Amino acid sequence: MKWGPQRISGDEIRFRLWAPDPDVVHLEFSDDTALEMSRHDAGWFEIDAAVPVGTCYRFRVDNELAVPDPASRQQSGGVHAWSVVTDPDAYRWTSADWRGRPWEEAVILELHVGALGGFAGVAQQLEHWRSLGITAIELMPIGDFGGARNWGYDGVLPYAVAESYGTPDELKALVDQAHGLGMMIMLDVVYNHFGPDGNYLGAYAASFFDETANTPWGGAVAVLRGPVRRYFIDNALMWLDEYRFDGLRFDAVHAIGNVEFLDEMAAEIRAKMPDRQIHLVLENEHNDPDRLLPGQYDAQWNDDFHNVMHVLLTGEAEAYYAGFADDPTTMLARCLSQGFIYQGEDAGNGPRGKPSAHLEATSFVSFLQNHDQIGNRAMGERLLHLTDPARLRAAVALLLLCPQIPMLFMGDETGSHSPFLFFTDFNDELADAVRNGRRQEFAHFKAFSDPETRESIPDPNHPDTFMASAPQPGPDAAQWLSFYADLIALRHQHIVPRLKDARGIDAAILGDKAVSARWKMADGSTLVIALNLGESAVTFPSPDGVILFALGEAGEPASFAAWILI
Numbered sequence: 001m002k003w004g005p006q007r008i009s010g011d012e013i014r015f016r017l018w019a020p021d022p023d024v025v026h027l028e029f030s031d032d033t034a035l036e037m038s039r040h041d042a043g044w045f046e047i048d049a050a051v052p053v054g055t056c057y058r059f060r061v062d063n064e065l066a067v068p069d070p071a072s073r074q075q076s077g078g079v080h081a082w083s084v085v086t087d088p089d090a091y092r093w094t095s096a097d098w099r100g101r102p103w104e105e106a107v108i109l110e111l112h113v114g115a116l117g118g119f120a121g122v123a124q125q126l127e128h129w130r131s132l133g134i135t136a137i138e139l140m141p142i143g144d145f146g147g148a149r150n151w152g153y154d155g156v157l158p159y160a161v162a163e164s165y166g167t168p169d170e171l172k173a174l175v176d177q178a179h180g181l182g183m184m185i186m187l188d189v190v191y192n193h194f195g196p197d198g199n200y201l202g203a204y205a206a207s208f209f210d211e212t213a214n215t216p217w218g219g220a221v222a223v224l225r226g227p228v229r230r231y232f233i234d235n236a237l238m239w240l241d242e243y244r245f246d247g248l249r250f251d252a253v254h255a256i257g258n259v260e261f262l263d264e265m266a267a268e269i270r271a272k273m274p275d276r277q278i279h280l281v282l283e284n285e286h287n288d289p290d291r292l293l294p295g296q297y298d299a300q301w302n303d304d305f306h307n308v309m310h311v312l313l314t315g316e317a318e319a320y321y322a323g324f325a326d327d328p329t330t331m332l333a334r335c336l337s338q339g340f341i342y343q344g345e346d347a348g349n350g351p352r353g354k355p356s357a358h359l360e361a362t363s364f365v366s367f368l369q370n371h372d373q374i375g376n377r378a379m380g381e382r383l384l385h386l387t388d389p390a391r392l393r394a395a396v397a398l399l400l401l402c403p404q405i406p407m408l409f410m411g412d413e414t415g416s417h418s419p420f421l422f423f424t425d426f427n428d429e430l431a432d433a434v435r436n437g438r439r440q441e442f443a444h445f446k447a448f449s450d451p452e453t454r455e456s457i458p459d460p461n462h463p464d465t466f467m468a469s470a471p472q473p474g475p476d477a478a479q480w481l482s483f484y485a486d487l488i489a490l491r492h493q494h495i496v497p498r499l500k501d502a503r504g505i506d507a508a509i510l511g512d513k514a515v516s517a518r519w520k521m522a523d524g525s526t527l528v529i530a531l532n533l534g535e536s537a538v539t540f541p542s543p544d545g546v547i548l549f550a551l552g553e554a555g556e557p558a559s560f561a562a563w564i565l566i
Helices: 120-132 170-181 226-241 261-273 303-314 319-324 327-337 372-377 387-400 428-441 463-468 477-498
Strands: 005-011 012-018 027-030 032-035 044-050 056-061 066-068 082-084 108-112 137-141 142-143 155-161 184-189 211-216 218-221 247-250 277-282 299-301 364-367 405-409 504-513 514-520 524-533 546-551 559-565
Touching: 005 405, 012 319, 027 044, 032 044, 044 120, 120 137, 120 170, 120 477, 142 211, 155 226, 170 184, 184 226, 184 277, 226 261, 226 546, 277 405, 303 327, 303 364, 327 504, 387 524, 387 546, 463 559, 477 546, 504 524
Parallel strands: 108 137, 108 405, 137 184, 184 247, 247 277, 277 299, 299 364, 364 405
Antiparallel strands: 005 012, 012 044, 027 032, 027 056, 056 066, 056 082, 142 155, 211 218, 504 514, 514 524, 524 559, 546 559
């Protein structure tokens, strides 16, 4: 059986709920009508009712607890309130012939919909990003969550778009507009846990969760159970089919802990959408190359690239950066030539990863900043506050001209100094717990070891914390825009046409914080880059081919060069 309301014909809607624990479930409408649902095998309840689009409904469990539909497409009044009957076929698409773009053409910009003013606010910036050369935007999770402000990873109704962002049709209009501009649009989805405010599943379907496993955010989802597995796979299919997203980024799949589920989900998506270019990307701390083979997932977020680059740029070595502080130059060389840095070595808490040198370079999404790496800092600082601009420009050149798929974070392109802070909209005891927990999280950092200093960490629930996270152009916005535009144009002209099946050849250590690397490209040419983020001059390899880009004096600190050998 499928989750969520299904149109039978006309106004006839079939309502379903998987509720294996209670004896009785009623379907309630906002006009005080209540209908007892029929119990079917395996814990499903079902009933057909003739109701128009816009009808508000909910379920009452064992004549006591009223709950929203866990597969609601839209809410009215928040995640504790009424679900709304929608018509998924009502929107009239203007870009119906869109089939997507090849993965190797992706230059991704990650963004937070709420911080940019909702779906309508994001739509207003599409032409700006297209003119920069961005070919794909990636939305942080938009499933409905408690309150009006959230990163999205505290979602509890993953089928419903967040009310504070807009309606389902306004989201479709955003996707439609992006496609009309030739841009892909991807969505970050969370299938490893639910947020703490408004998750009622455990009240009537305790077996939705695996009582033997836990995640950092609470009980693990029991994807071995059929209804649970269908809940998430059907959600993925909904975003790709009903909303026509071009791809999905699956959050922290290592916390799901079931590769069979991942394989089944990828296979079903590929089978049901063979005529579209759908791109599936994992976040996976396990550095598992087996999921990145042809026909499965296109790529994985390469946290290794970010972590080692952050150490090289800032010198920070606390928390997870400690695993990249011992010989980061050698680690960067391995990352460029082979993809993953950790390929089975001890990462500080046991072995992590497997060999990845056999994978295409485009199997890795690289970034210097993203929501996690900025927002999980106590004060949400961007790299412009943590390193000097000259070295940052060299790092940006590496990001945009190496064969791994590049991803920017909103505001990067304008040299924004705005922080991206952790924000929520919880109340009462939960608000206190999140605020205090956030501050205690940084107690082991030297800068926040003093309790009074920790009080300076912004309150996640205060509206000002959210408002401060909207990216504002920096004082050198024009120069940064020009810099990014030039590099992205070079990528589209010289790298992208040669990118499919490109693989690393080797990399060399040139000196402290200085490396060179080579890749064999699709046309048989060789791409070479050289980078120096150190304090001393080094000798770059001789650029015998066509110079694509050079920054600074070759081999001097904060210098970069890229060239093609035909």
